[in-house]
Amino acid sequence: MRTSQKLRKVFGVKTQKILALCLALLLFLQLPASFLNTADVFAVSQADIDEQQDKLDELNTKKNDLEAELEALEEQKASNLEKKELLDEQVSLTQEQIDTTNEQITQYEGLIADKELEIQDLEKQEAKQLELYKERVRAMEERGSISYYSILFGASSFSDLLSRLDFINEIMEYDEMIYNQLIEAREATQNAKAELEATKAELETKKSELETLKAELDTQISEVSSIITAIQSDITEYENLVNEAEEEANAVQEQINSLSEQLKAQNEPANNAASGGSSDGTTTPVYSGDGTYIWPTASKYITSPYGNRLHPILGYYRYHSGIDIGGGGGNPVMAAAAGTVIISQWSDSYGYYVVIDHGNSTTLYAHMSRLNVSVGQYVNQGDTVGNVGSTGLSTGNHLHFEISINDSRIDPLTQFDSSTYIKAW
Numbered sequence: 001m002r003t004s005q006k007l008r009k010v011f012g013v014k015t016q017k018i019l020a021l022c023l024a025l026l027l028f029l030q031l032p033a034s035f036l037n038t039a040d041v042f043a044v045s046q047a048d049i050d051e052q053q054d055k056l057d058e059l060n061t062k063k064n065d066l067e068a069e070l071e072a073l074e075e076q077k078a079s080n081l082e083k084k085e086l087l088d089e090q091v092s093l094t095q096e097q098i099d100t101t102n103e104q105i106t107q108y109e110g111l112i113a114d115k116e117l118e119i120q121d122l123e124k125q126e127a128k129q130l131e132l133y134k135e136r137v138r139a140m141e142e143r144g145s146i147s148y149y150s151i152l153f154g155a156s157s158f159s160d161l162l163s164r165l166d167f168i169n170e171i172m173e174y175d176e177m178i179y180n181q182l183i184e185a186r187e188a189t190q191n192a193k194a195e196l197e198a199t200k201a202e203l204e205t206k207k208s209e210l211e212t213l214k215a216e217l218d219t220q221i222s223e224v225s226s227i228i229t230a231i232q233s234d235i236t237e238y239e240n241l242v243n244e245a246e247e248e249a250n251a252v253q254e255q256i257n258s259l260s261e262q263l264k265a266q267n268e269p270a271n272n273a274a275s276g277g278s279s280d281g282t283t284t285p286v287y288s289g290d291g292t293y294i295w296p297t298a299s300k301y302i303t304s305p306y307g308n309r310l311h312p313i314l315g316y317y318r319y320h321s322g323i324d325i326g327g328g329g330g331n332p333v334m335a336a337a338a339g340t341v342i343i344s345q346w347s348d349s350y351g352y353y354v355v356i357d358h359g360n361s362t363t364l365y366a367h368m369s370r371l372n373v374s375v376g377q378y379v380n381q382g383d384t385v386g387n388v389g390s391t392g393l394s395t396g397n398h399l400h401f402e403i404s405i406n407d408s409r410i411d412p413l414t415q416f417d418s419s420t421y422i423k424a425w
């Protein structure tokens with residue numbers, strides 16, 4: 001089955017990706033240890049960044065392969081569902097034909113039974129008339145020697161004799177008529193038999209046609225069944241992917257919360273040292289923490305709101321952790337507020353994503369085509385953190401944007417004037 005091959009390919013790529021993700025997580029998990037070293041918090045060298053970027057480029061290629069496979073799988077699923085619909089129609093039509101032919105067979109069987117009764121009746125008549133004729137001949141023979149004598153010599157007059165002779169003629173004519181009727185009955189029986197045989201032959205042709213039809217139907221049904229099974233397993237696998245992605249997204253949120261807390265705790269004593277930082281990635285973190293955000297990309301179209309929404313692939317309602325800003329593939333993604341980059345990496349669900357800590361809040365930018373900042377880097381409001389893409393579990397170019405205030409996700413739209421954005425629904 002082609003779909004299972006596709007799936008195997010998809011999961012092959014995915015396994016590699018999970019390994020890469022684990023590496024990324026290992027790097028990530030080493031971070032808390034560096035908090036102990038207060039002087040070098042989030043300090044990264046250019047070589048580290050380059051190395052990371054190479055890894056990310058490699059992951060991006062693998063990720064694009066996976067995305068193409070998933071897309072092909074989706075298309076295949078859609079075409080299989082169409083095929084199944086057509087086969088279902090065919091199956092129901094053929095079943096209708098079978099039912100109709102079965103009705104006809106029943107009708108023919110009734111006709112055959114009628115004809116058989118007719119034949120039996122005619123055969124009985126034939127036998128009866130043969131018996132009757134035999135009796136009559138026997139009687140004539142018996143009477144022959146005696147009767148002719150009594151007729152000739154028993155006649156009281158010539159006219160009496162003539163009438164007696166007429167009577168004999170009538171008997172002879174009657175016997176002849178019976179004989180002719182016997183022949184007719186035999187011929188009728190033979191015709192009935194011939195008709196019956198023709199009907200039977202027709203019926204047999206119909207039966208064999210029906211059997212061929214049934215065999216074809218059985219083949220089609222088994223084909224449909226295996227397609228349905230394949231589709232069902234595809235759907236299950238895909239659902240597992242989405243569930244994994246959701247779990248991963250929740251884990252990411254927990255990491256964001258813990259990182260942001262650590263950063264806050266660590267920053268507290270050095271608060272008075274805050275000064276405007278540059279974007280070269282090595283300056284002391286400074287937090288805006290003022291809760292004012294700028295719109296993070298050029299596109300103004302919200303294609304999917306925060307909260308419960310109809311999932312574009314699964315077709316049922318699931319929680320949506322942010323807003324989707326549609327279109328504008330390749331456009332810069334801008335930091336909504338100044339802050340420190342606490343996450344800049346790959347995720348199966350978010351693709352290439354960045355999280356910036358702003359003090360009391362964090363912002364998340366997902367599905368980007370590339371990453372433009374590194375962990376520990378300080379960014380000013382409006383700095384480019386990446387570019388709009390469709391990486392991770394995404395069906396097209398869009399920016400998935402989240403805001404968390406005091407460790408809880410909020411509806412990002414509550415932070416913007418309604419003139420800032422356009423709802424695409």
Ligand SMILES: [Zn+2]
Binds near residue numbers: 304322323324401
């Ligand atoms: Zn989204």
